[in-house]
Amino acid sequence: MATTPASATTAPAARPARVEITGLHAGYARRSVLHDVTATVPTGATTALVGPNGSGKSTLLSVLAGVLRPTAGTVRQPEGTRPAFVPQRGTAAEALPLTVRRTVAMGRWAERGPWRRLTRTDHAAVEAAMDRLDIGDLADRQLAELSGGQHRRALIAQALAQRSDLLLLDEPGTGLDADARAGIDDLLRDLAAEGVTVVQATHDLAAARRADHVLLLRGGRLHAAGPPRTALTADTLTALWLTD
Numbered sequence: 250m251a252t253t254p255a256s257a258t259t260a261p262a263a264r265p266a267r268v269e270i271t272g273l274h275a276g277y278a279r280r281s282v283l284h285d286v287t288a289t290v291p292t293g294a295t296t297a298l299v300g301p302n303g304s305g306k307s308t309l310l311s312v313l314a315g316v317l318r319p320t321a322g323t324v325r326q327p328e329g330t331r332p333a334f335v336p337q338r339g340t341a342a343e344a345l346p347l348t349v350r351r352t353v354a355m356g357r358w359a360e361r362g363p364w365r366r367l368t369r370t371d372h373a374a375v376e377a378a379m380d381r382l383d384i385g386d387l388a389d390r391q392l393a394e395l396s397g398g399q400h401r402r403a404l405i406a407q408a409l410a411q412r413s414d415l416l417l418l419d420e421p422g423t424g425l426d427a428d429a430r431a432g433i434d435d436l437l438r439d440l441a442a443e444g445v446t447v448v449q450a451t452h453d454l455a456a457a458r459r460a461d462h463v464l465l466l467r468g469g470r471l472h473a474a475g476p477p478r479t480a481l482t483a484d485t486l487t488a489l490w491l492t493d
């Protein structure tokens with residue numbers, strides 16, 4: 250996992266931006282979703298994307314992941330670093346008959362290329378990612394046989410195996426019980442302490458309150474941004490859910 254640990258004493262908003270979003274507009278063929286979003290994602294910190302259903306959280310993650318192109322505006326990121334992305338819905342590859350270990354190993358493709366022989370470093374990254382998600386004992390099971398929560402953890406392990414310095418997750422707690430959710434939350438914070446920039450879309454307000462930085466979306470616009478104590482006030486939350 251990459252590696253420029255931000256000082257634990259530096260407030261997230263004061264840290265250099267890992268991603269700078271300026272005047273961003275984005276959407277789909279017949280639907281424009283994000284409107285004039287300007288925001289930063291601080292390096293080596295956890296950022297929570299919060300907002301009602303349909304407010305544009307997944308769309309923003311897709312833009313950050315590079316799978317959806319902006320229709321206007323810019324998203325500035327360092328060149329040559331590919332984000333690791335855990336989407337909310339499965340990808341086509343998940344329909345293949347794959348073991349958990351092979352699924353996690355696909356995280357190495359970003360660097361190695363698909364179906365290439367893995368190096369010792371790749372294998373080590375795969376085993377470490379499975380250990381971190383506590384799925385080592387599931388390594389030889391078929392992905393299709395897993396419970397929802399085990400499946401979710403396998404996909405997060407796949408993203409970790411990529412060893413990107415930017416980890417994007419769309420509702421990582423979905424399908425997990427309270428203990429497992431807390432475990433993922435701890436893991437994301439540990440990764441940030443190691444220098445990884447973590448961005449998660451979440452409906453879990455408790456998780457959002459533990460993030461370093463929050464971007465609050467409403468109707469595809471940025472409604473509030475900052476540390477949870479200023480971005481997640483009773484006023485901003487009421488405005489978001491009662492008047493959207």
Ligand SMILES: Nc1ncnc2c1ncn2[C@@H]1O[C@H](COP(=O)(O)OP(=O)(O)OP(=O)(O)O)[C@@H](O)[C@H]1O
Nearest residue numbers: 277278280282300301302303304305306307308309
């Ligand atoms: N592939 C797509 N094609 C067309 N419209 C889409 C597509 N994906 C999402 N949308 C629309 O874009 C808008 C924003 O959706 P998005 O998934 O970004 O919101 P969200 O905040 O992540 O919602 P949720 O909390 O329900 O996951 C919605 O109106 C949705 O219907």
